[in-house]
Amino acid sequence: MKKANTIPAVRPVIPVSDRLGDTKEYYFSTKLREIAALRAAGKDILNLGIGSPDLPPAPEVVAALTESARSEDAHGYQPYVGRPELRTAFSSWYARYFGVTLDPDTELLPLMGSKEGIMHISMAFLNPGDEVLVPNPGYPTYRSATELAGGVVRSYDLSAASDWLPDLEVLESAGLDRVKIMWINYPHMPTGATAPPDFFPRLVDFARRNGILLVNDNPYAFILTDSVQSLLSVPGAREVALELSSLSKAQNMAGWRVGVLAGAEEYLQTVLRFKSNMDSGMFLPVQRAAAVALGLGEDWYTKLNETYRRRQQVAFRIMDTLGCTYDRQQVGLFVWAKCAGSTDGYGTCDRALYDHDVFLTPGGIFGSAGEQYVRISLCSTEAELLQALDRLAVSAASDDSQPESRHSW
Ligand SMILES: Cc1ncc(COP(=O)(O)O)c(C=O)c1O
Secondary structure, three states: OOOOOOOOOOOOOOOOOHHHOOOOOOHHHHHHHHHHHHHHOOOOOEEOOOOOOOOOOOHHHHHHHHHHHHOHHHOOOOOOOOOHHHHHHHHHHHHHHHOOOOOOOOOEEEEOOHHHHHHHHHHHHOOOOOEEEEEEOOOHHHHHHHHHOOOEEEEEEOOHHHOOOOOHHHHHHOOOOOEEEEEEOOOOOOOOOOOOOOHHHHHHHHHHHHOOEEEEEOOOOOOOOOOOOOHHHOOOHHHOEEEEEEOOOOOOOHHHOOEEEEOOHHHHHHHHHHHOOOOOOOOHHHHHHHHHHHOOOHHHHHHHHHHHHHHHHHHHHHHHHOOOEEOOOOOOOEEEEEOOOOOOHHHHHHHHHHHHOEEOEEHHHHOHHHOOEEEEEOOOOHHHHHHHHHHHHHHHOOOOOOHHHOOOO
16 A cells, blocks of 8 residues: 655754744634634534624725726835825824824824734834833733833733723832833723723823833724724824724724824834835735725714624623623623633633634633633624524533533533
8 A cells, every 4th residue: 555645744953033932823823723623623613712803894995906906007016104095094084083183194104904013113112121011911912022022021900990991100109210112902902991081191191201102002993982082182192102003893804904003203214114124015906995994984883883782792691601790881892701700711711612612712811810801702793693602501501411511601
């Protein structure tokens, strides 16, 4: 019999950089591989994990992309600072929805998603040993970008008791001499908390007094919120503040990779010194179509939120089934809830995945303050969410014929 052609595994002899340090592959990068393997083995896994909108962009956005892609002159390198029509569209969008005036020539730098902006800002401003205030719980990329850039993470704890807002007095009393950057993210992922009206002015004042670059990562601005807020609307903010926005979530364009960095020209020029050495501009049809998406009217966001509101209600029921507690006022693309008693989120998510074929995100991946929590993404249809509810409810019901399959959440 002929032997199968097997390629021997390579034993790497080249050492990795010190810079990579303890940085691990991104959680969802490994977890989605595991889910693909489970599916390949015949498991019908419902993925309620990642915040990648399942709904399509507006039809006119897709039409603009395809129309532009047909033109012969659409395929070359594009300006490092984005096309003027995209920067103008971002400027009009900021004026219309956030009430903030930004010069399209100097105060807006289009990005390939806000995630790359987090890395660019870290690389552009951090020296080895500089400290960075990172929310716990919070988006894991703030931590990894800081570490990759040689900075030192100083995580600041957020809790339900303080509405997931940092205690600025505690931070100040601990000393901030070495702190160079503070990451904030309101509406906050994963907790769905919003910043009250007086909070951004307080933060700007805090950053000015302590010489800290304050960056608001704002991809969830429109989702399930009544008020759309920008940190840059605070008078004097531009001296110390930057803001990242994205078309990934509210325009259903996560795979397109379009975002923007907004702020003072001097800061953006610094970021450009790094960024222009990393990429060579965004595909022109993507930029043209993104400009169309930025021109969508309020009805687009209203309709989107009607869908998310219905899904949120089902996600709340799933959390009830799991015995978790949550704030019904939370906003954004997820539902965040606390497990009962001392139950830990990892255990709950493992049981949901391995016993019920439902993938939920354990809150601990967002930091130690999230360990008792679970996150459900609203990026699945209502029918899928209801199916997940059915599957998870089975374990809560008593079934004497199969005691081994029974557990309380
Ligand atoms: C808080 C936060 N910031 C940034 C991002 C990245 O968004 P983008 O697709 O614009 O890179 C995400 C994505 O999930 C996020 O949750």
